[in-house]
Amino acid sequence: MNKSFILLFVIIITSTFLLTGCWNYNEVEKLAIVSGVAIDKNEKDNKFELTAEVIDLKSTQVGGRFNSQRIQSDGDTILDAIRNMIKISAKKLYWSHATTFILSENVAKEGILPVLDFIARDKEPRLSINIFVSKEKTAAELLSQQSISTEIRSFEMDYMLLANDSLSKVPEVQVYEFMNDLSNQGISPVLPTLEITLNEGKRTAELGGTAVFKKDKLAGFLTLEDTKFLLFVKDKIKGGLLIVNDKEGESPHVVTLEIFKNKTKIIPNYSNGQLSIDIRTRTDVSIAEEDTTKNYIDEKGRAELRKKAEKYLERNIERVIKQAQQEFDSDIFGFGNTIMRKRPDLWKEIGKQWGSIFPELKINVDADIHIKSSGHILKPIQVGD
Structure with a gap:
């Protein structure tokens, strides 16, 4: 064996023994490890009110489980409120493990820049x-609700987003993505929302849909269901369901389609001074559930169901786009950004007027749905006389 290699191996092994141990135990004891924070505004003096969820290290030493505690303080700025927590905890807050920031509706309406500035400027977050964004009266109350999967509320909220792939009803937006959308032209940012629900009679937090922003200020909310169609336009559908409610005929019924794959293309068209956007979706689904004996499994039935599902998707995408145009006046779909990337010459001509163009923009939606299977059932369940 090469002597140089042996020498290197000995050095590595020796260093391993010399450098291990509880060398940083005291440092950890001096820190309050933050898992998440809620940011509110005091209506009396307009100060920031922060509620930090801190991991309780003593609970892990005694019972072997992670628990959390909450620390509250206020300040003229976010950093001022954070530093004031030292008066309560006697420890410096450590932010490198924080996963969640919750903003109250009031903070989001006033503008999110102070929060972004702290996260981007400080070396730890x-x-x-x-x-x-909280849809409750305050952001702090979301940190005091019962947890379902873990005692650390902030971590549970992070897990909710990770599980959203099978739901596709909230946008998954991290700080750097929001900042990119905020700084780019022709696109407005969005954030997921949280609200309180009852589970077995106890209050707990749940995903609530989408917070729509115009520049850095909150403009309004989309529901969970409407968010799904926003994600179709943004080509961010990873799964979820399409529930086709057929109200026509003598026996109204519902068919549930499970989404396996989706691809959306946005195509800007400009002709004779008229601008329009074509949205084309291609979606692979299967029949996951139905409450009817009508045969949607054979070739004829599948073609009928496909047509109904395509109309359902087209109609709802158009509806959500119109809501963004008329109610929010906010291009959360990034149509302007798409024009800037695909037709920079055109964007140079119309970019400065985009704020007045977007609300009147003509949209054409073409949905193409392919029904791949019907699960284990080869024909609908029949009910005898």
Whole structure:
């Protein structure tokens, strides 16, 4: 064996023994490890009110489980409120493990820039932190609800977003993505929302849909269901369901389609001074559930169901786009950004007028749905006389 290699191996092994141990135990004891924070505004003096969820290290030493505690303070700025927590905790807050920032509706309406500035400027918070907007009266109350999967509320909210691939009803937006959309032309940012629900009679947090922004200020909300159609336009559908409610005929019924794959293309068209956007979706689904004996499995039935599902998707995409145009006046779909990338010459001509063009923009939606299977059932369940 090469002597140089042996020498290197000995050095590595020796260093391993010399450098291990509880060398940083005291440092950890001096820190309050933050898992998440809620940011509110005091109506009396307009100060920031912060509620930090801190991991309780003593609970892990005693019972072997992670628990959390909450620390509250206020300040003229976010950093001022954070530093004031030292008066309560006697420890400096450590932000490198924080996963969640929750903003109250009031904070989001006034503008999110102070929050972004703290996260981007400080060396500890990661740019992959998730930011939520609270649909409750305050952001702090979301950190005091019962947890279902873990005692650390902020971590549970992070897990909710990770599980959203099978739901596709909230946008998954991390800090750096929000900042990119905020700084780019022709696109407005969005954030996921949180609200309180009852589970077995106890209050707990749940995903609530989408917070729509115009520049850095909150403009309004989309529901969970409407968010799905926003994600179709943005080509961010990873799964979820399409529920086709057929109200026509003598026996109204519902068919549930499970989404396996989707691809959306946005194509800007400009002719004779008229601008329009073509949205083309291609979606692979299967029949997951139905409450009818009508045969949607054979070739004829499948073609009929496909047509109904395509109309359902087209109609709802158009509806959500119109809502963004008329109610929010906010291009959350990035149509302007698409024009800037695909037709920079055109964007140079119309970019400065985009704020007045977007609300009147003509949209054409073409959905193409392919029904791949019907599960284990080869024909609908029949009910005897």
